[in-house]
Amino acid sequence: MRQRYYFSTLDEIVEGQFTIRELGNRSVGATLLHGKPIVVLNFCPHAGAPICSGKITPKQILEASHELTLDPEHPVLRCPWHGWEFSLENGRTVFESRLRLAYLEFEINESSIFVWV
Template identity: 35%
Template sequence: MGRHVVAMLGEIPPGCSKRVDVEGRPIGIYNVDGDYFALLDRCPHEGASLCRGDRIGLVQSDGPGHYSYTRPGEMVRCPWHGWEFDIRTGESWCDPKRTRVRAYAASVAAGEKLIKGPYIAESFPVSVDEDYIVVDV
């Protein structure tokens, strides 16, 4: 699998996601506080779109009546049956050794670096003479 441009930088605000298709695969792109992560947009249980699920945090407890809420927006809950997955890794919180969603590498690249290559557009000098725009060919 090669590199694919899937969105402009400002297109997915923090706390949001976008579903894209890359080489026939549905992939969810998630923005977690300015860091981008990509997961297969299919719950391993019955195939629901995870991008349609709620973004949640991690609730942990050290005993009855004691709990803490951490990592807000870093987990996604399947909209059909509530299975929860870590957006950063794809791991299932309920069964991390056996169940996971495939994670893909996601990064931000400058547009200038993506368009460089063997393709060179022909350009012509342009100047302004009084009220006219002039192209020298």
């Protein structure tokens, strides 16, 4: 059965990196995406790595000219173990569309974030 846990205050969550907490028996990470919070299970669906300790980077796009460009409007989270990249917008990996991050339901009450795990 799911349970509601206090995670943090909103001002403890920053864009570009995850804040990680242990809630119950689960590790959970939260960050801001375009100024709005997102909360995910700290578990890579590829191999079980603590995904939230990976780097958030701009999405790389291979242009028709074979040049790589960076798209900072569409950040990805890079797994610290194998380098798999997951879109922070939809959780899907660029390598295997069946695998995705597990987003968690949360609510904001005044300036506090509560997460359902």
